[in-house]
Amino acid sequence: MSFxxxxxxxxxxARAQQLCKDKGISGLIIGTGAQLAYLTGSWASTHERxxxxxxxxxxxxxxxxxxxxxxxxxxxxxxELDVEVxxxxxxxxxxxxxxxxxxxELRGTIGVGQDLxxxxxxxxxxxxxxxxxxxxxxxxxxxxxxxxxxxxxxxRHAGAAIDRVHARVPELLSEGRSEREVAADIEKLIxxxxxxxxxxxxxxxxxxxxxxxxxxxxxxxxxxxxVVDIGGTYGHGYHSDCTRTYIVGGPEALTNTKALSLYEVxxxxxxxxxxxxxxxxxxxxxxxIARTPIAxxxxxxxxxxxxxxxxxxxxxxxxxIIEGNDLVLEEGMCFSxxxxxxxxGEVGARIEDIVVVTADGCERLNKQPRILR
Numbered sequence: 041m042s043f044x045x046x047x048x049x050x051x052x053x054a055r056a057q058q059l060c061k062d063k064g065i066s067g068l069i070i071g072t073g074a075q076l077a078y079l080t081g082s083w084a085s086t087h088e089r090x091x092x093x094x095x096x097x098x099x100x101x102x103x104x105x106x107x108x109x110x111x112x113x114x115x116x117x118x119x120e121l122d123v124e125v126x127x128x129x130x131x132x133x134x135x136x137x138x139x140x141x142x143x144x145e146l147r148g149t150i151g152v153g154q155d156l157x158x159x160x161x162x163x164x165x166x167x168x169x170x171x172x173x174x175x176x177x178x179x180x181x182x183x184x185x186x187x188x189x190x191x192x193x194x195x196r197h198a199g200a201a202i203d204r205v206h207a208r209v210p211e212l213l214s215e216g217r218s219e220r221e222v223a224a225d226i227e228k229l230i231x232x233x234x235x236x237x238x239x240x241x242x243x244x245x246x247x248x249x250x251x252x253x254x255x256x257x258x259x260x261x262x263x264x265x266x267v268v269d270i271g272g273t274y275g276h277g278y279h280s281d282c283t284r285t286y287i288v289g290g291p292e293a294l295t296n297t298k299a300l301s302l303y304e305v306x307x308x309x310x311x312x313x314x315x316x317x318x319x320x321x322x323x324x325x326x327x328x329i330a331r332t333p334i335a336x337x338x339x340x341x342x343x344x345x346x347x348x349x350x351x352x353x354x355x356x357x358x359x360x361i362i363e364g365n366d367l368v369l370e371e372g373m374c375f376s377x378x379x380x381x382x383x384x385g386e387v388g389a390r391i392e393d394i395v396v397v398t399a400d401g402c403e404r405l406n407k408q409p410r411i412l413r
Contacts, residue, residue: 041115042276043081044190049117052079052183053101059180060097066148067096068176069138069164073155074353075176075184077277080123082116084109090134090160092153093123096141100124104137135163142168151176177358185350185358186372192396194278195352195374199394199405201233202280205270206408213288215262219244219255226270234272238279238355241269244288248388251345251380262289265299265387267380271355279355282406283378283392291412299387303412305337309379310391310410313347317377317395317402323365330361330379339381348376351394373397374405 043049056079060067070076070093072086080103084091089106102124105113110127113119128134142148149172152161165173177184187195208229212222219242230237243253244260248267260266266288271281285303287294294300313330330347334340348361351374359367359375378392391410395402 041081041083043117044276046117046120048190049080050121053095053121053123056095056180056183057097057101059183060095060151063179064149065097065179066142066145066150066171067094068151068153068180069094069156070153070176071156071160073153074277074357075153075155077353078184080116080118080121081276082118083277084112084116086157088159089130090128090138092138092156092160094138094141099141102126102137102141104128104134106130106134135160135167139164139167142171146170148172149174149179151179181358181367182370186370187352187374187396188372191278191352192372192374194275195394195396196405198234198272198274198278198280199282200407201274202230202270202272202282203406203408204233205229206268206282206284206406209268209284210286210290210413213260213266213286215260215288218257218259219247220257222260223255226268230270230272234274234280236273238271238273238281239269241267241283243267243269243388245387246385248285249382249384249386250388251382251390260288263293263295264288265294265296265303265389267388267390269390269392277353279351279353281351281355281376281392281394282408283390284408284410285389285391285412287412294412296387298383299389300412301337302339302381302383302387303389305334305339306379306381306389306391307410309333310377310393313377313379314393314395314402314404317369317397319369319371319397319399321369323359323361323367323369324363326369326377327361327363327365330377334379334381342381342383343379344382345380348378350375369397371397371399
């Protein structure tokens with residue numbers, strides 16, 4: 041595991057604490073997962089025991105962990121941060137330790153991490169019955185949803201890494217090979233460029249019409265349309281995610297005119313959405329821009345998922361580019377734009393790029409060609 045310089049984590053914790061003061065929040069209780077990794081660099085695994093970072097609006101933050109996991113602590117930046125470490129042994133109540141900074145408040149609002157499980161949250165609520173518990177990401181969106189420059193640089197590198205994998209995919213797609221064989225080769229390529237493989241989708245013909253297909257023993261034939269959606273974990277724990285649609289034998293082998301027209305519509309829709317990104321627009325407005333040309337071409341019922349999802353230390357996080365989401369897009373937000381058209385039992389196609397919102401538009405973090413190849 042690699043980490044940012046210590047000062048990065050120190051500044052993030054200090055900023056979280058200052059935001060709590062500015063917004064009148066009593067503090068934060070962040071369980072294990074991406075938000076804890078963002079603040080401390082730690083990917084501690086909670087199992088059923090409570091591990092959390094408690095950041096009061098005033099006072100020293102503390103990291104609570106089971107004694108059985110204390111040997112892992114020196115492998116993280118936490119011992120070097122201005123954070124009190126408090127271990128607990130089985131038989132003690134760690135939830136009492138977590139709420140201790142908030143005991144003197146008759147009422148208050150506490151932001152909790154999105155990965156804190158219900159069994160822990162319910163116990164915390166029982167100990168502070170007069171407090172209001174909210175998602176930390178909702179009240180501190182500028183902390184968790186907007187990426188800082190260090191994070192964006194990690195995502196740029198992750199995007200370039202998965203681009204290098206996609207550049208080699210066409211040579212893997214040949215008649216007589218199975219989706220499973222192609223996926224095995226892609227796995228090796230991802231590991232050449234990343235720390236870990238997150239997922240591999242190789243969906244040919246009718247399998248491409250299932251957005252969450254992974255791969256099967258279906259054998260490729262010349263002219264097949266193949267959706268390849270792949271991602272990995274890079275660097276300090278940031279993720280890549282990119283989809284391209286290919287033709288076995290190259291575009292000249294595509295004889296299905298319906299599939300070709302479908303792809304032309306999809307290509308235009310994805311471009312329109314990327315071109316439309318601006319700070320100040322809502323997530324639902326961007327989703328509508330991607331859907332409009334697809335619906336006008338008669339494929340509206342075949343675009344069956346959201347237009348995009350945020351990405352960072354989690355593969356899927358806010359902002360979600362979806363109908364009904366009033367979240368206003370801001371500079372520094374990173375998310376996918378991935379419209380798809382799926383003709384059940386026949387064929388499917390998807391194009392996906394990760395973008396970061398800039399002052400006057402967006403930057404695409406994936407550069408591989410989007411035309412059929």
